[in-house]
Structure formats: structure tokens, C-alpha cells
Amino acid sequence: MNYEFKVTKTLSPKQKPDPDTLEFGKVFSDHMFVMNYTEGKGWHDGRVVPYAPITLDPAAAVLHYAQEMFEGLKAYKTKEGKILLFRPDMNAKRTTKTNDRICIPALDEELFVEAIKAVVRVDADWVPEKEGTSLYIRPFIIATEPFLGVRSAKEYLFMVILSPVGAYYKGGLAPTKIFVEDEYVRAAHGGTGYSKIGGNYVAGLKSQEKAHDKGYSQVLWLDGTERKYVEEIGTSNAFFVIDGEVITAPLEGTILPGITRDSVIHLLKDWGITVSERRLTIDEVYEAYDSGKLSEVFASGTAAVISPVGELCWKERKIQIHDGEIGELSQKLYDVLSGIQLGNVEDKFGWTVEV
Amino acid sequence: MNYEFKVTKTLSPKQKPDPDTLEFGKVFSDHMFVMNYTEGKGWHDGRVVPYAPITLDPAAAVLHYAQEMFEGLKAYKTKEGKILLFRPDMNAKRTTKTNDRICIPALDEELFVEAIKAVVRVDADWVPEKEGTSLYIRPFIIATEPFLGVRSAKEYLFMVILSPVGAYYKGGLAPTKIFVEDEYVRAAHGGTGYSKIGGNYVAGLKSQEKAHDKGYSQVLWLDGTERKYVEEIGTSNAFFVIDGEVITAPLEGTILPGITRDSVIHLLKDWGITVSERRLTIDEVYEAYDSGKLSEVFASGTAAVISPVGELCWKERKIQIHDGEIGELSQKLYDVLSGIQLGNVEDKFGWTVEV
Ligand SMILES: Cc1ncc(COP(=O)(O)O)c(C=O)c1O
Ligand SMILES: Cc1ncc(COP(=O)(O)O)c(C=O)c1O
Numbered sequence: 054m055n056y057e058f059k060v061t062k063t064l065s066p067k068q069k070p071d072p073d074t075l076e077f078g079k080v081f082s083d084h085m086f087v088m089n090y091t092e093g094k095g096w097h098d099g100r101v102v103p104y105a106p107i108t109l110d111p112a113a114a115v116l117h118y119a120q121e122m123f124e125g126l127k128a129y130k131t132k133e134g135k136i137l138l139f140r141p142d143m144n145a146k147r148t149t150k151t152n153d154r155i156c157i158p159a160l161d162e163e164l165f166v167e168a169i170k171a172v173v174r175v176d177a178d179w180v181p182e183k184e185g186t187s188l189y190i191r192p193f194i195i196a197t198e199p200f201l202g203v204r205s206a207k208e209y210l211f212m213v214i215l216s217p218v219g220a221y222y223k224g225g226l227a228p229t230k231i232f233v234e235d236e237y238v239r240a241a242h243g244g245t246g247y248s249k250i251g252g253n254y255v256a257g258l259k260s261q262e263k264a265h266d267k268g269y270s271q272v273l274w275l276d277g278t279e280r281k282y283v284e285e286i287g288t289s290n291a292f293f294v295i296d297g298e299v300i301t302a303p304l305e306g307t308i309l310p311g312i313t314r315d316s317v318i319h320l321l322k323d324w325g326i327t328v329s330e331r332r333l334t335i336d337e338v339y340e341a342y343d344s345g346k347l348s349e350v351f352a353s354g355t356a357a358v359i360s361p362v363g364e365l366c367w368k369e370r371k372i373q374i375h376d377g378e379i380g381e382l383s384q385k386l387y388d389v390l391s392g393i394q395l396g397n398v399e400d401k402f403g404w405t406v407e408v
Numbered sequence: 409m410n411y412e413f414k415v416t417k418t419l420s421p422k423q424k425p426d427p428d429t430l431e432f433g434k435v436f437s438d439h440m441f442v443m444n445y446t447e448g449k450g451w452h453d454g455r456v457v458p459y460a461p462i463t464l465d466p467a468a469a470v471l472h473y474a475q476e477m478f479e480g481l482k483a484y485k486t487k488e489g490k491i492l493l494f495r496p497d498m499n500a501k502r503t504t505k506t507n508d509r510i511c512i513p514a515l516d517e518e519l520f521v522e523a524i525k526a527v528v529r530v531d532a533d534w535v536p537e538k539e540g541t542s543l544y545i546r547p548f549i550i551a552t553e554p555f556l557g558v559r560s561a562k563e564y565l566f567m568v569i570l571s572p573v574g575a576y577y578k579g580g581l582a583p584t585k586i587f588v589e590d591e592y593v594r595a596a597h598g599g600t601g602y603s604k605i606g607g608n609y610v611a612g613l614k615s616q617e618k619a620h621d622k623g624y625s626q627v628l629w630l631d632g633t634e635r636k637y638v639e640e641i642g643t644s645n646a647f648f649v650i651d652g653e654v655i656t657a658p659l660e661g662t663i664l665p666g667i668t669r670d671s672v673i674h675l676l677k678d679w680g681i682t683v684s685e686r687r688l689t690i691d692e693v694y695e696a697y698d699s700g701k702l703s704e705v706f707a708s709g710t711a712a713v714i715s716p717v718g719e720l721c722w723k724e725r726k727i728q729i730h731d732g733e734i735g736e737l738s739q740k741l742y743d744v745l746s747g748i749q750l751g752n753v754e755d756k757f758g759w760t761v762e763v
Contacts, residue, residue: 078467078556085466108461111440111569112433116550119474119606120613156613191556195471201433201546201571203643205613214466216556238598241632243591245611251474252607256600258475258511258560277596278633288558 056099056167058086060175063103072183075219077356082179082188086172086213090158096211099164101172104214110199114206120196121251122151125355126312127187127218128173128408130180131396136173136408139394141166143312144192151248156205157194165192166406172213173408185220187394221357226379226387228363229352231286232269233335234260235368239284239307241277246284246307253309254288261287269366271352275335276307282332286362289354290314293338294382296346303330313353317386319402326382335367342372349380358394359387411454411522413441415530418458427538430574432711437534437543441527441568445513451566454519456527459569465554469561475551476606477506480710481667482542482573483528483763485535486751491528491763494749496521498667499547506603511560512549520547521761527568528763540575576712581734581742583718584707586641587624588690589615590723594639594662596632601639601662608664609643616642624721626707630690631662637687641717644709645669648693649737651701658685668708672741674757681737690722697727704735713749714742 063083070080081104088099115121124144129137145162152159169190173180180188192213196206237260240246245253257272264272271287284302285291290311293300299321302308321328341347350362361383365372374380392398393405418438425435436459443454470476479499484492500517507514524545528535535543547568551561592615595601600608612627619627626642639657640646645666648655654676659665676683696702705717716738720727729735747753748760 081467081554104466106463106465108463110461111459111567112436112546112571115606116470116476117478117546117548117606118609118613119476120610121471121474123472154614155610156617189556191467191472193472199436201544203609203612203616205617212466216467236598238596241593241596241599243593243632243635244596250607250610251470251472252605252610254473254558255475255510255605255607257558258473259509261558262511262560277598280598 056164058099058101058168058171060101061103062175069179070217072181072186072219075181075186075217077218078189078216080216082176082215082217084172084175085215086168088168088211090209090211092207096158096160096164099168101175107210109197112199112201114196114198114200117201118203119250119252120155120157120206121194122148122155122157122249123191123193123251124148124249126190127355127394128180128190129187129395130182133396135396136177136180137394137396137405138169138408140312140316140404141169141406143315147249147310148192151250152194154245154248155250157196157209160194160211168192168211168213170408172215176215177408179215179217181217185222187218189216189218191216226359226361226384228361228377228379229270230268230364230366231271231273231362232264232267233365233367234264234272234274235280238277239274242306244277244307247304247309249309273365281334283335283338284308286352289352289357289360292317292351292353293333293347294349294380295341297327299326299328299382300333301328301330303332311353313355313358313390316390316404317353320386320389338365339367339370339372348375349382350374351380351383351386358390359383411519413454413456413523413526415456416458417530424534425572427536427541427574430536430541430572432573433544433571435571437531437570437572439527439530440570441523443523443566445564445566447562451513451515451519454523456530462565464552467554467556469551469553469555472556473558474605474607475510475512475561476549477503477510477512477604478546478548478606479503479604481545482710482749483535483545484542484750485537488751490751491532491535492749492751492760493524493763495667495671495759496524496761498670502604502665503547506605507549509600509603510605512551512564515549515566523547523566523568525763527570531570532763534570534572536572540577542573544571544573546571581714581716581739583716583732583734584625585623585719585721586626586628586717587619587622588720588722589619589627589629590635593632594629597661599632599662602659602664604664628720636689638690638693639663641707644707644712644715647672647706647708648688648702649704649735650696652682654681654683654737655688656683656685658687666708668710668713668745671745671759672708675741675744693720694722694725694727703730704737705729706735706738713745714738
């Protein structure tokens with residue numbers, strides 16, 4: 054395949070935002086990548102164009118039946134001024150699985166990565182340099198065919214937009230308070246939990262608002278069948294350190310296979326630490342706390358890399374983890390992972406890709 | 409509240425489609441209803457305008473996190489040329505519940521109905537007259553705020569579009585072949601099954617394609633926890649007639665509370681027939697078949713009104729229902745319900761509303 058995309062540059066570049074006050078996902082760069090799919094013709098006309106609104110028929114399938122998927126990754130600027138992506142091939146592979154689950158035509162995985170590189174290259178000066186900042190990359194596919202009926206669409210758009218984002222933690226890592234959700238459910242076996250589709254996220258809004266109202270920053274999801282096993286924390290994967298063993302939910306179709314999760318597992322194994330991908334009940338977590346064996350809980354994801362959990366609340370019972378302080382493993386994983394992403398720590402697994 | 413909406417008429421009316429070759433959801437009328445929501449200001453600027461594409465920022469929440477809901481109902485033209493809606497207040501009530509589930513700001517229920525009437529009035533000559541045809545009405549709400557982050561949006565559009573549709577059955581009612589889905593799941597307790605959101609539909613595409621490939625027109629969904637209880641048939645509710653009792657799944661949060669379902673229950677009770685809203689296992693259905701007690705299976709929904717099931721296939725075992733012919737109850741319910749909708753049968757429950 055030919056990955057030479059036509060580039061049309063903007064005639065009115067925007068002013069770049071102040072790196073000190075950057076928020077998440079509010080400001081977008083000057084350009085975007087766009088590619089069309091039409092039945093019979095396949096994916097075609099990949100191009101980099103000025104960031105601009107899109108026009109959709111009110112009957113476009115995406116607006117009614119949510120045939121839409123997305124990905125999320127970041128570009129980082131190194132001290133030497135190089136731009137690095139972190140494991141974009143993994144986002145491409147996850148896209149293939151997501152597309153299959155919701156009947157979106159497959160997208161070539163190399164093309165997916167090249168499209169990202171193409172638009173990041175054009176907007177290279179939108180990758181912020183200040184410590185902790187990065188350029189958030191949002192590839193997504195939407196069904197555009199105007200047709201009211203429940204079947205997969207015959208027309209799609211694949212787009213990549215870019216948003217410079219600030220440090221997730223102003224002033225270093227900080228432990229979060231997490232509410233254990235035992236009413237609403239995020240995913241069930243046979244459902245779409247492992248795929249990155251809009252529908253999985255909208256289902257969680259209600260629960261998130263409940264947690265916020267109670268003073269918690271995120272929810273810990275339990276399994277959809279028995280509300281017994283721990284699954285994910287908000288939009289990140291969850292890890293529990295019990296008696297020296299690091300435990301995270303297995304990939305059985307209900308949780309998103311996080312790229313940070315996979316990287317954490319690799320690092321821990323490399324450090325000789327026992328990691329288990331296995332079912333873990335919320336009861337076991339509380340029992341481990343009671344017996345003094347629960348040493349750390351943390352979440353992993355692209356947005357925050359590692360997010361230590363300082364408090365859990367389940368059925369009114371609150372427990373403080375690691376005295377509400379950051380655990381050693383959380384801190385080390387954060388330092389090493391963000392070090393690799395920024396090119397400051399040796400990338401022995403070959404995870405970073407230069408743009 | 410003031411339900412006088414500003415009307416801007418199109419200067420280039422489209423040609424109406426041939427009523428003989430009408431399909432479902434492909435052709436749209438000349439006008440649409442549009443109303444905006446902005447945080448602080450609430451819902452405002454309801455208006456009828458020419459049908460036209462809408463412009464969205466590529467970061468609009470609906471395109472990423474599927475914060476979107478829809479409804480579906482029909483307008484029918486009576487022999488006297490009147491235009492009737494069928495229980496639109498029920499669609500308004502369901503909208504309130506759906507909005508609450510996915511954190512869309514509440515929409516006044518009377519306004520919802522008045523908006524529909526307003527646009528149908530302007531496009532009154534788009535309601536087709538040929539037997540079996542109708543004007544499909546699609547109210548929907550989408551989150552338009554450009555913001556990449558998982559939280560409810562602060563800007564929305566409420567729209568109503570109209571599509572003239574042909575007879576669901578060309579040449580009378582016809583029994584369908586239904587595949588019992590025991591792998592993929594549509595909804596779970598604590599999930600969003602009872603709400604009319606895009607995310608529920610995209611999750612079913614894969615299963616539907618599987619059923620089509622095997623020669624079935626739709627799937628029968630089983631419950632998400634045990635894959636044991638019958639829930640819905642495609643995008644309609646399911647009824648089983650066993651030994652004189654008509655059984656349909658209860659409203660426990662996993663199935664859509666169909667307006668046709670509710671109407672069927674009312675009619676059956678009025679006719680002195682035993683109706684039970686209760687859990688029913690697929691095993692019971694097959695046992696009833698084996699003992700000769702399963703007399704009819706049918707689906708209910710706005711699109712087809714009543715759709716008799718002629719064959720079920722569960723784990724490779726196929727059973728013919730009512731010898732693959734239309735059952736008496738299915739036929740009677742279809743005749744009476746569509747008779748009421750068209751103004752040909754006395755509307756003793758006061759279900760129809762004139763536009
Ligand atoms: C539901 C969910 N789980 C986990 C993750 C973490 O995945 P990753 O590490 O690839 O960012 C994300 C974020 O992308 C997510 O949305
Ligand atoms: C999932 C689902 N179940 C049931 C129904 C039937 O509901 P109604 O009778 O209100 O059309 C529909 C269609 O709207 C549906 O989408």
C-alpha cells in the first residue's frame with residue numbers, strides 16, 4: 054500500500070495555547086487526518102487537511118446507532134527535540150479487534166500508524182515541550198451513511214485529531230479516591246467491553262456522576278454477572294498488590310486490553326515481580342486489607358500513565374491504601390514508563406517509535 | 409412553555425418517492441425540527457427548518473462517547489385524510505428515562521410531542537397514503553460539545569427527521585425465522601438495555617450478521633447473566649403463547665419497554681386473555697414445543713407492528729411454530745392494532761393523537 058498522503062496546509066494557523074494552563078481535550082491542532090470508506094471502493098483518499106468541522110446528514114448512522122470507535126495515544130517531545138509515539142502498533146491492533154466487534158470494515162494496521170505519523174509530522178510544533186505535557190492523539194472511525202435501519206453502514210470516515218494536553222498531575226503523582234460501583238455495570242460477557250467503542254463510555258457516565266457527587270474521582274467497575282470481581286478503574290486498568298503479588302483482571306472479553314496495562318506487566322516481569330492476570334474478588338481485596346497484605350492499588354492508562362489509589366469505598370466501607378500515600382511500585386512504574394515515553398530511560402523493549 | 413416554533417420553509421421541495429417502491433429509512437422529507445441545548449440556557453430555539461446536513465466539530469462528544477438517544481414512531485394517514493400519531497406521549501416518557509440513564513438534560517415531554525406535531529404538520533403531504541405505508545418519525549438527541557473527555561456534554565441538539573416508509577410486509581403478514589443468540593449479549597442488569605441509546609444497537613450488529621449468514625432474519629436475545637431467559641427479538645419485544653397463556657419478558661431493566669408491547673398487553677387483557685410479564689427460559693419454550701403447548705411466538709414493535717415467528721433455532725435445534733404459519737392471535741393483534749393506528753378500528757383506549 055501507498056502511505057503517501059496528500060497534505061493541504063492551513064492558511065490560518067491558530068495560536069498555540071499556553072503550556073501552563075493546558076487542559077485535557079479542549080484545544081485542537083491545525084490539521085487532521087481524514088480518510089473515506091465506501092462499499093466497493095474500500096478505504097481511500099487518506100489526506101492531511103486543515104482542522105475543520107465535518108458535515109453529516111442528520112440520518113448518518115453514527116448519530117443513531119453509535120457505530121463509532123476510537124483510540125487514544127500520545128506523542129512526546131524528547132530533550133533532543135525528537136517526537137516519540139508509544140507502541141502505536143498496539144493501538145492499530147486494538148482497532149482491528151474493535152472494528153471486527155462492531156462491523157466496521159478492517160483498516161490496514163500499518164496505514165493506521167502511518168496516518169498518525171503523517172498528521173503529527175505536519176503539526177510537529179504542536180507537541181508541547183513543558184514537563185508532563187504531550188500531544189494527545191485521537192484516531193476514530195464513524196459510520197456516515199445516511200440510513201435509518203439497524204445494520205452496519207456502507208460509508209465511514211477515519212479521522213485523526215490532535216490535542217496538546219497538560220500534565221495529568223500538577224505537582225507530581227497524587228493518590229485518588231475510588232468508589233466501588235455495585236449497581237451499574239460497564240460490560241458483560243458476550244458484550245463489547247474489550248472494544249473501544251463510544252457505547253461503552255456513555256454507559257458509564259451515570260455511575261461516574263454518582264461517584265463525583267459522593268466525592269470520589271472515579272469508579273472501580275465490578276463484573277457484570279455477579280458484581281463480585283474487580284475489573285477496571287474508570288477508563289484505566291486496575292492493579293492490586295497483595296502479599297507481594299501484583300494482580301490484574303484477565304482479558305476475558307469484559308475489560309479493555311490497555312496498552313499501559315500490557316507495558317506494566319512486561320516491566321514487572323522484567324523486574325522479577327510476580328504478576329497474575331486472574332480474577333480477583335472485591336471481597337479478597339478487603340480481606341487482604343484487613344490482614345495487612347494489601348500494599349498498593351493503582352490504575353494504568355494513557356492519560357495518567359499510573360494513577361495510585363489512596364482510598365476505596367465499597368458499600369459504605371472506606372479503606373485507606375498505603376496510608377493514602379503513593380506506593381513504591383506505583384511510583385517506580387510511573388517513573389520508568391514515563392521515562393521511556395520521553396526518551397529518558399533506556400527503551401529495552403523497543404516500544405517507542407520516532408515520528 | 410411556549411410551543412410556537414419558528415418555521416422556515418424550503419425553497420426547493422424534493423420530489424416525493426414512488427409509494428410502491430418505498431424502503432425503510434432511506435428517503436427523508438423536506439423539513440426537520442431542530443432545538444439546541446446549552447448549559448445555563450437550557451433547551452432553546454426550537455424551529456422547523458429545511459432538511460439539511462449538520463455541521464459538527466470532529467471532537468463533538470457524540471462521535472466519540474456515543475452520548476446519543478433516539479425514538480421511533482409513525483404517522484398514519486386515515487381514509488378521511490387525517491394524520492394520526494400513535495401514543496406519542498409514551499415516546500416522550502421513554503425519552504425522559506433514556507436521557508436520565510445517559511445524563512442528557514431532561515426534555516419537557518409536552519414539548520417533545522409538540523415538536524413532532526410541528527414538523528409533521530409542515531410536511532403533512534409527505535405522509536404516504538397507500539395501504540401499509542406511513543411516515544416514520546425519528547426524534548433524536550446528540551451531544552455536540554467539542555471535548556475529548558469522559559463526562560456528559562454541555563451542548564446538545566434535539567432533532568426530528570421524517571422518512572416515508574413502505575409496507576413492512578409486501579403482500580400481508582409473513583412468518584420470520586429467528587436465531588436464538590447464545591454467545592453475544594445485548595444487555596445486562598445494571599446496564600442500559602431499557603434505554604433507547606445508540607450503544608445498545610451497535611452491540612447487536614455482529615450477532616445480526618451472524619444470524620443473516622445462517623439464513624435467519626433476526627436474533628432472539630437471551631439474558632446477559634445466564635443466557636437462559638428470553639428477552640427480545642431483534643429490535644422488538646417477544647411474546648410466547650403457551651397453553652393459552654401469553655408470556656413476555658418483564659421490565660427489569662434489560663429490555664426496551666416497547667410501546668407496541670404495552671399496547672398488546674392492554675388489548676389481550678381487554679379480550680380476557682391471560683398475559684404474564686414474567687421470566688421465561690428458552691428451555692421452557694422448547695419443552696412447551698415438545699409437549700405441543702407452544703401455539704404462537706410473535707414480536708411487537710413500531711416497524712412491523714406484529715411479526716409472527718415461524719421458526720426458532722437454538723443450539724442447532726430448529727422448531728417450527730404453528731407449522732410455520734401465522735397464528736390466530738398474531739393476526740388478530742396485527743389487524744386490530746394497525747386498524748386503530750389507521751383510524752379504521754374504534755380507539756377505545758384513546759391511543760391516537762391527531763396532528
Ligand atoms: C475502559 C478503559 N480501560 C483501560 C484503558 C487504558 O488503556 P490504555 O493503557 O491503552 O490507555 C482505557 C483508556 O484508554 C479505557 O478507556
Ligand atoms: C430493542 C427494541 N426492543 C423493542 C422495540 C419495540 O418498541 P416499540 O414497540 O416502542 O417500537 C424496539 C423498537 O423500537 C427496540 O429497538
